[in-house]
Amino acid sequence: MMNYKVYDVSMPIFNGMPVYKDKPTKQPNISIVQDFDTATARESRLDMDVHCGTHVDSPLHMVPEGGTMETVAFEKMVGPCRVLDLTHVEGGITREHLEAQTVEADDFLILKTQNSYEDAFNLEFNYLSVDGANYCVEKGIRGVGIDALGIERSQPGHPTHKTLFAADIVIMEGLRLSDVPAGPYFLCGAPIKLLETEAAPARVYLLAFTD
Numbered sequence: 596m597m598n599y600k601v602y603d604v605s606m607p608i609f610n611g612m613p614v615y616k617d618k619p620t621k622q623p624n625i626s627i628v629q630d631f632d633t634a635t636a637r638e639s640r641l642d643m644d645v646h647c648g649t650h651v652d653s654p655l656h657m658v659p660e661g662g663t664m665e666t667v668a669f670e671k672m673v674g675p676c677r678v679l680d681l682t683h684v685e686g687g688i689t690r691e692h693l694e695a696q697t698v699e700a701d702d703f704l705i706l707k708t709q710n711s712y713e714d715a716f717n718l719e720f721n722y723l724s725v726d727g728a729n730y731c732v733e734k735g736i737r738g739v740g741i742d743a744l745g746i747e748r749s750q751p752g753h754p755t756h757k758t759l760f761a762a763d764i765v766i767m768e769g770l771r772l773s774d775v776p777a778g779p780y781f782l783c784g785a786p787i788k789l790l791e792t793e794a795a796p797a798r799v800y801l802l803a804f805t806d
Contacts, residue, residue: 602780602801604705604770606648613716614647615744623647645794646744649769651786654760655793657753661760664786664795671737671765672784676703676801680777684708687724693731700735703765703782705801710742711773722747725754732758738765740784740799742772767799775801 606612614621623643630637646652651672654661679696681688688706698704708721720743723731731739739746739759746766747755759766767784781802786795 598805599781600803600805602775602803603799604649604772604775604801605798606769606771608641608643608648608796612648613714613744614644615716616718617716620644621647643796645789645792645796646768648796649767649771649799650794650796651784652746652756652766652768652794653792657756658760661793663791663793664789665791667765667786668763669786671703672767672782672786672797674703674782676705676738676740676780676782678705678707678772678775678777678780678801681706681708681721682712684721686719687722688727689724690726690730693727698731698734698736702734702736703738704731704736704740705770705772705775705780705782706739706741707772707775707777708742711771716744718748720745720748723755725750725758728755728758731764732762736764738767740767740770742770744769767797770799778803 608623610622621644626640628638628640653664653667655663684692710720723746746768783800784797786797789795
């Protein structure tokens with residue numbers, strides 16, 4: 596029997612959770628539709644931004660006429676991945692930072708930074724610079740995930756997103772990696788099966804196989 600440890604690297608969803616730029620409009624709203632005082636079953640309703648918490652972006656997020664979530668290949672989010680320890684980086688993750696790591700073709704890179712150790716949203720979060728994104732394209736990776744609610748910041752025109760989208764590289768944001776050591780894992784990323792949106796919330800697991 597194969598032994599493995601499961602890491603749930605998804606953000607919990609609740610009202611008051613960290614959201615992008617702390618915008619109140621991005622807070623999820625969970626309401627009770629009916630309860631046992633008036634019915635025989637309890638039911639709740641969720642109103643949530645599709646970029647809330649852990650999620651996957653599609654090209655339509657940044658590219659007019661870009662592909663919706665239907666165009667993001669689900670199979671790219673299931674398979675081997677590699678967690679990179681970039682906790683020493685402050686600001687943008689560059690080509691130089693990634694060249695110091697092991698990066699191979701068809702990798703799904705999970706970028707672990709100091710973001711994972713912060714519970715509140717930080718406007719100065721660590722991100723992937725366009726220089727680093729170009730390196731990912733050159734290496735031919737299939738996807739990249741990061742422990743921030745955005746994969747880039749302070750880059751006019753959103754070049755990191757657009758560079759990755761142009762190369763058909765999956766973008767996964769909002770991971771929680773504080774308890775995950777660097778190394779190889781098996782990625783199980785499951786965005787909600789939304790069809791015509793530019794993003795979808797996701798539950799993401801990493802499996803670490805042991806002897």
